[in-house]
Amino acid sequence: RQWTDHFPNGDFMEAILCSSFDWNGVRQPFVFATENDALNAASMLLGHLLTGTAQLFSDVRTFWSPEAVQRVANHRLQGRAELGILHLINSGPSALDWTGESAENGSHTILPWWNVAEGDVAKYLGATLWRASDTGYFPGGGWSTDFTTRGDIPCTMCRINLVGGLGPVLQIAEGWTVELPPLVHDALDRRTNPTWPTTWFVPNLTGSYPFDDPYNVMNHWGANHGAICVGHVGGDLLTLASMLRIPVDMHNVPLGRVFQPAVWSRLGATLDPCGADFRACAHFGPLYG
Secondary structure (H helix, E strand, O other): OOOHHHHOOOOOHHHHHHHHEEEOEOOOOOHHHHHHHHHHHHHHHHHHHHEEEOEEEEEEEEEEOOOHHHHHOOOOOHHHHOOOOEEEOOOOOEEEEHHHEEEEEOEOOOOOOHHOOOOHHHHHHOEEEEOOOOOOOOOOOOOOEEEEEEEEEEEEEEEEEEEEEEEEEEEEEEEEEEEOOOOHHHHHHHHOOOOEEEEEEEEEEOOOOOOOOOOHHOOOOOOOOOEEOOOOOOOOOOOHHHHHOEEEOOOOOOHHHHHOOHHHHOOOOOOOHHHHHHHHOOOOOOOOO
């Protein structure tokens, strides 16, 4: 039997551990992944150590095409969302910082934990509902967080996948959060679980497969979970991955922000950057291990 068949779920615990505060005040977030997903936890750890911010653990749950949104909610997606949106959602370990209620230079953002003030905490809590858990998932009861992330926040979704015979492989998708009108959000949210926190995400498209369409990004994701970090930090993740000898199998980081060791060129990076990354990591071997 599962724990949640007869005990309350851990959503409250997970949400508060991942957030940059608790009942004692502001403090450094703990990196905590639900469902025993150690690979997503490792991905969240990379983002936290790079930025000092709380990380978002989400299911990469649904792709909503413009046609589907028009049919279900009678709304035409526009702007960054015009080619479709990804619904990022999970019941528990979505840090409350990801309400996006903090501001920096007039824009919504997720702050490094040391810059979070008590006023920010009040805003996060004010934008969060504590929902009685969905007993279809959690017969034992409990509470789930429910909020919707503010739009126009630059962010980076990544995940480490483990491939048999190869080892860890990283994938990266930079993009933006978007906001939908409340009635449209509700219509789409009810198609999955309205008691859980939602982040509407659009990856930056490059015109090159799989970053030619939001659906293709989701279709190439290695699991149903992603680790989301504020900012376009894909370049930093690429550099860190090369230092750790973890190859990257997909990313949409502009060439000007890609920095890997110069010796990668000797293994074919000029003509075949992705293949050279795999060859270099295999040739030089893991930094730790």
